Amino acid sequence: MTSFATFFDLEEARALEKMLEKREIPFERRVTTDETGIETIELWASDQYYDAACDVTEQLAAAAVAERVERSKHRCPECGSKHLDSVQHETLSWVRRCRDCGCIIAQ
Ligand SMILES: [Zn+2]
Numbered sequence: 001m002t003s004f005a006t007f008f009d010l011e012e013a014r015a016l017e018k019m020l021e022k023r024e025i026p027f028e029r030r031v032t033t034d035e036t037g038i039e040t041i042e043l044w045a046s047d048q049y050y051d052a053a054c055d056v057t058e059q060l061a062a063a064a065v066a067e068r069v070e071r072s073k074h075r076c077p078e079c080g081s082k083h084l085d086s087v088q089h090e091t092l093s094w095v096r097r098c099r100d101c102g103c104i105i106a107q
Contacts, residue, residue, distance in 0.1 A: 001028065001044045001045065001046055001047075002044060002045060002046075002047065002050050003030075003042045003043065003044050004027075004043060004044070004045055004050060004053045004054050004057055005042070005043040005053075005057045006040060006041070006042050006043075007040075007041040007042075007043075008038065008039065008040060008041070009041075010039070010041060013029070013041040013043065015060060016043065016056065016057060016060050017029070017043070019056050019059070019060055020043075020053060020056055023052070023056060025045065025049050025052050025053050025056065026045065026046070026049055027043050027044060027045045027049070027053060028043070028044045028045070029041060029042070029043055029044075030042045030043075030044060076098035076100065076101060076103060076105065077103075077105065078098060078101050078103045079098060079100055079101040079103075081098050081099065081100035081101065083098065083099035083100055084096040084097065084098055084099065084105065085097050085099055089104065
């Protein structure tokens with residue numbers, strides 16, 4: 001068995017698990033919790049399925065990046081907030097400022 005993906009978010013792990021299930025790639029989920037209570041979710045596959053599992057993981061990662069790029073057009077890159085204000089900036093002229101975390105986004 002070899003680990004092919006690591007997550008800190010169960011929902012993200014579930015998204016990959018669903019894709020693996022759809023392709024009938026067997027895997028095993030191992031959850032470890034460190035002393036600070038942070039859960040790490042690792043997905044493991046046997047050698048026979050490891051390459052196929054990696055392919056699916058890459059596909060999901062590429063889709064996630066594309067989605068993030070699409071979303072970042074309308075959202076704060078720092079916190080993902082949709083509450084952006086247009087403000088006048090001393091050197092950049094007009095920029096957008098996040099109402100939630102205060103970061104400045106150049107247009
Ligand atoms: Zn923000």
